[in-house]
Amino acid sequence: MRASAGKESLLIAPGMGGTLPLFLFTDVAGKPAVVVPIANHDNNQHGANENLRLANLWYAIDLVAALMTMER
Numbered sequence: 001m002r003a004s005a006g007k008e009s010l011l012i013a014p015g016m017g018g019t020l021p022l023f024l025f026t027d028v029a030g031k032p033a034v035v036v037p038i039a040n041h042d043n044n045q046h047g048a049n050e051n052l053r054l055a056n057l058w059y060a061i062d063l064v065a066a067l068m069t070m071e072r
Contacts, residue, residue, distance in 0.1 A: 004066035005059070036063060 002008060025033040038060035039045065040053045 004063045034067075036060075036067070038063070 020035065022033045022035070025031045038052075038056055040051075040056050043052055044050050
């Protein structure tokens, strides 16, 4: 993520609301799972005025591309 963001320091905060069916990857398929949220802090998720800043979208595209193409 540092290489994709072009920044030395990143904040990793283990806090995410809601539930995801990650057990399908970890327990059933036996594969590791990582969640990388891309939303802005004030996006009003699941609200009538839900939004996503374009800068967050472009950053997410770069980040996911970097994650999907990185070597193990």
